Amino acid sequence: MKKNFSGVGFLRHNRSHRSRIAIEYYAINYQRLMMIDESQKNQQIMALLSQAKKIAGQYQSLTGKPLGITGEIAEYEAARILGLKLAEARQAGFDAIEYREKEAVKLQIKGRCIHNIKKTTQRMGSIDLSKPFDAVLLVLMDANYDVLAIYECSREKVIEALMSPGSKARNERSMLGIKKFISMSIIRWERPALPGGIDVDEVISSDLSILD
Structure with missing residues (x-):
């Protein structure tokens, strides 16, 4: 008697499809997370540079020398x-x-x-x-x-x-x-x-x- 594996095949196909969707979902969100992290990093750098500018200007005024x-x-x-x-x-x-x-x-x-x-x-x-x-x-x-x-x-x-x-x-x-x-x-x-x-x-x- 010939066995019917159509149900098993369907489950395997469905599981594979869900896996691909999950991978794509995590990949997209990982890219978004990286973009957020990069944006936050740039904001922190610019904030530090703003402080550094003020300190360098004050140092130059007090000493007559550049801070480097x-x-x-x-x-x-x-x-x-x-x-x-x-x-x-x-x-x-x-x-x-x-x-x-x-x-x-x-x-x-x-x-x-x-x-x-x-x-x-x-x-x-x-x-x-x-x-x-x-x-x-x-x-x-x-x-x-x-x-x-x-x-x-x-x-x-x-x-x-x-x-x-x-x-x-x-x-x-x-x-x-x-x-x-x-x-x-x-x-x-x-x-x-x-x-x-x-x-x-x-x-x-x-x-x-x-x-x-």
């Missing part, structure tokens, strides 16, 4: 404003990645604070040409570590400027003057001038020692 967190603030502000993905800590050559038409552009990020335009003598930090990067971002900030503007210059233009003769800082230390960098760059983001604050145009048009 300009680079970290510049990286996170650039990522927040431009929607970049920050690289892992101690990633050689670049600090963030920006996806443009599915292409990953590696960005090296430099930050500078302008505390007093009449006393500004800063250049950008050293740019290591031996490391992999596609472009350099300069995040220019005011005395409160709030972003004034973000500029981008391609690797090719940076190399050309650093290799051109006439400046020891450029040729030996791979450091560019801020105005020199800005003159070769495109503006990625710019803050409107605020009453009583430093105007970006003031920095760019200045004839002070900020120039290269």
Whole structure:
């Protein structure tokens, strides 16, 4: 006599179907949870950066010296404003990645604070040409570590400027003057001038020692 397994087959099929639904449900909710966690993490980081900005500004006012967190603030502000993905800590050559038409552009990020335009003598930090990067971002900030503007210059233009003769800082230390960098760059983001604050145009048009 032939046995009928149709009922068993149906149960197995139904169990398999429920399992797939359960897996899909947990996968979707896991992704949502990860998104929430990432969002909460970013909120906590921005809250900490806000505190760090105030402390750094107070430290600068009291001692006349920077606290040494300009680079970290510049990286996170650039990522927040431009929607970049920050690289892992101690990633050689670049600090963030920006996806443009599915292409990953590696960005090296430099930050500078302008505390007093009449006393500004800063250049950008050293740019290591031996490391992999596609472009350099300069995040220019005011005395409160709030972003004034973000500029981008391609690797090719940076190399050309650093290799051109006439400046020891450029040729030996791979450091560019801020105005020199800005003159070769495109503006990625710019803050409107605020009453009583430093105007970006003031920095760019200045004839002070900020120039290269």
